[in-house]
Amino acid sequence: MIGDDYFQLRTSLSNDLIALRALVHELGAEKESIIILDNLLASLKEPFVFVVVGEVNVGKSTFLNALFGQDFSRTGVIPTTDKILFFKHGDTLHTTAITPTLDEVSIPIDFLKDFHIVDTPGTNSIENEHQQITERFVPIADLVIFVFSAMNPWGASAWQFLEKVHRQWMRNVIFVLQQSDVRSPEELLVITDYMAQLTRQRFGRDFPIFPVSAKKAYMARSSGIDRDKLMLDSGFPPLEKHISSSVTQNATRQTKLLNTLRMALQTHAQYRERVQAALDAAKGKSAMLQELATERQLQAGRTLKKISPALDATEREYHESAVRVAGMADQALSTRRAFGKSGEEDEDQPNDAATIGPKSLDHRLFQELQQFNTPRWNQVGVILEEDYTQYSRFLRSLGKDTLFLASDTSAAEAEYEQDLPRRFTSRIDSTIRRFVIGLKLDESIEPGLKRAQGRARLVPWLIAPTLAAIGAGYFFEGPLTASLALIAGLLIIGFFFMLTKATLSATRHQLIDKLDESAGTLRTMLGEQITDDVEAAFNRFLNILNPAQEEVEQRIKLLSGQMKKLTDLEASLRGLEQHLKPAQHSS
Numbered sequence: 001m002i003g004d005d006y007f008q009l010r011t012s013l014s015n016d017l018i019a020l021r022a023l024v025h026e027l028g029a030e031k032e033s034i035i036i037l038d039n040l041l042a043s044l045k046e047p048f049v050f051v052v053v054g055e056v057n058v059g060k061s062t063f064l065n066a067l068f069g070q071d072f073s074r075t076g077v078i079p080t081t082d083k084i085l086f087f088k089h090g091d092t093l094h095t096t097a098i099t100p101t102l103d104e105v106s107i108p109i110d111f112l113k114d115f116h117i118v119d120t121p122g123t124n125s126i127e128n129e130h131q132q133i134t135e136r137f138v139p140i141a142d143l144v145i146f147v148f149s150a151m152n153p154w155g156a157s158a159w160q161f162l163e164k165v166h167r168q169w170m171r172n173v174i175f176v177l178q179q180s181d182v183r184s185p186e187e188l189l190v191i192t193d194y195m196a197q198l199t200r201q202r203f204g205r206d207f208p209i210f211p212v213s214a215k216k217a218y219m220a221r222s223s224g225i226d227r228d229k230l231m232l233d234s235g236f237p238p239l240e241k242h243i244s245s246s247v248t249q250n251a252t253r254q255t256k257l258l259n260t261l262r263m264a265l266q267t268h269a270q271y272r273e274r275v276q277a278a279l280d281a282a283k284g285k286s287a288m289l290q291e292l293a294t295e296r297q298l299q300a301g302r303t304l305k306k307i308s309p310a311l312d313a314t315e316r317e318y319h320e321s322a323v324r325v326a327g328m329a330d331q332a333l334s335t336r337r338a339f340g341k342s343g344e345e346d347e348d349q350p351n352d353a354a355t356i357g358p359k360s361l362d363h364r365l366f367q368e369l370q371q372f373n374t375p376r377w378n379q380v381g382v383i384l385e386e387d388y389t390q391y392s393r394f395l396r397s398l399g400k401d402t403l404f405l406a407s408d409t410s411a412a413e414a415e416y417e418q419d420l421p422r423r424f425t426s427r428i429d430s431t432i433r434r435f436v437i438g439l440k441l442d443e444s445i446e447p448g449l450k451r452a453q454g455r456a457r458l459v460p461w462l463i464a465p466t467l468a469a470i471g472a473g474y475f476f477e478g479p480l481t482a483s484l485a486l487i488a489g490l491l492i493i494g495f496f497f498m499l500t501k502a503t504l505s506a507t508r509h510q511l512i513d514k515l516d517e518s519a520g521t522l523r524t525m526l527g528e529q530i531t532d533d534v535e536a537a538f539n540r541f542l543n544i545l546n547p548a549q550e551e552v553e554q555r556i557k558l559l560s561g562q563m564k565k566l567t568d569l570e571a572s573l574r575g576l577e578q579h580l581k582p583a584q585h586s587s
Contacts (some may be wrong), residue, residue: 002240003247007114009579010044013257016572017264019042022269033267040260047088048247051118051137054147059178059214060119061148066236067243068111068218072380080258086138087117108228113519126237143246143251150183153191154454173207174242174324175199180211180235211241219577265573272566279559286552293545294394298537303387307530310380315523322515323366323443325445326508328364361441361511369432377428380530381421388537391419395541399548412520416540424533429528435522444514447507466493 021037054060065071083103090106100105138144140229144165146158165173176197180188188211199207212235220230231237247253392413466489473481 003114003244005244006250006253009248009576010257011418011578012429012572013261013576014044014527016569017044017260019565020268023562024267026513027271027562029271029277031255034269036100037267040263043256045113046256047112047114048142048250048253049116049137049140051120051144052139052147052162053120053144053158054178055158056121058147058149058155059216060147062218063145063176063178063212064117064119065389066214066234067240068109068115069218069221070109070164071222072447079287085117085119086137087119089113108527114557126143126265133207133476138169141172144169145176146207147178148195150177150188150191153177153195158498159198160204167203170203170205170207172246173295175207175209176239177209178212178214181213181216181233183211189252189505196388200568206288208242210242211235212239218349219439222475254580258577263576265570265577268566268570269572272570273568275326275559275562279563282552282555282559286549286556288398289545289549289552292398292541293549296391296538296545298539299387299391300534303384303534303538304531305477306383306387307380307534310376311523311526311530313376314369314526315519316336317372318369318519318522319516321365321372322519324368325365326515327360328361343458343526362436362439365439365441366433366436367438370429373432374425377425378421381424384424384537385417385420386535391541392417392537395544399544420537426561427533428526428530431525432522435518438521439510439514439518441514444511463489463493465489490587517542 017037017040021034021041024033024037052060052064076424083101086098086102088104088106089109091108092106094106096104096106118141144196146162148155148158162173177188177191177195184189192209195209196206199205214236215229216232217234217236220227220234220236220444223230304517395545466485469485469489470482473483473485
């Protein structure tokens, strides 16, 4: 097809402009930018204008049909008149009279989207219209094709018409020697040489001359027999190559393409700069959010580190409290209680001592831990509140413009900060309570105490048999036997007494061991509770940071995609620029 290189270049540029328009529209472009791009696109669609002149019956219509492979000027489609016919593309076939001597003909043929054809009747029949043709169409023509008949290329009217063409327009003129198949190659050579000599004499320049047989060319395009040979014999390939070169290297068109390209690059650079700035801002916000998230994690770690000495102190206090509770257990596990009546209390004990029993150890341990640790954990709660408030201020200060946070905390946030120490110490107190309840100290000594009491109850039952044995021995055997019976009875009673004490002692040791071993459990429970509370407090900031991070990541993804499109589009436009610059210099 004629001008394929140019049209491919123009199509590529049009596609890039369409892509750029869609992209800047996506970026929220101003209306002015959209209008500019629309106008650039419209300017690219401006068709080439070919003016075909020549005398009557030189075969202009056949030539045009062969050149474009379309029988668009056949008899019956376009009426044969003495008017100038301006062919252009249209959705339907219709003719519009522009002037008494000019008709505009619209035809639904695709090549007319890119080429407008001005077909004159005959230079020997439109003498009065020479002025209109030269003034209206020749100046805007990309190519003026003078068609001569090989039978008689010396028709005066055609040469006279050429005389009227302004000298500066002659650079777009070519000669076509039609019906060359009726002449021999030698004759054609003589004719073309003479025409060249004549143009140099009259116009001081040479015009490209192409002997052609439009009939053979049209047959080559429309039939399926010997197409290549017919086309070669027609002489059309050199003509088409020249026309294609004229289209591709047309200085005006090349300049228009290059100017359009440069305006597209300017618009591209403008929006690339915007996208880059937005992308840099989004990445800056992402970095700031990451800094805030890292600082949140570090602050939580620092707070836990500040609190860790309180765990050490609580563990030490627990050991001391365990010793005191073990001392209280000595009263509950005393020999006197083992040999006393079940549930009996000593009336001569002070009130506090009298209330110490097997059901009081859990309560006493909890009281001990509360008494010594509540002030400490209250202070820890204050530390947590201070660290939380400090990070909250840091977050609002650093993210004031980026996260659109108010510098002053809300009423709900202020209430949360003020209530933080109380809720923290309340959960610590609850953890200690759960720990003590889980120890079940009162229940743990019950089995040992009951076993000791059971053995102690046997002692009174041993006294009567012992006395009976002593009396019988004394009565039957004398004092010696009675003494032996006494010693044996005392040994048996002593054995059960010692067994009772051993059971009480073992129970006491088991209690002490349990208290010692549970120190680690208390530290673990408190450590987990502290970690949960600190993380829960600082995790509240994730309600701000996480949505903001997700939003900025989505924006970065969107902007990165747009930047990639812009980068790819720029590469395409720069590639077109490299094609257009050499073409412009050569033209």
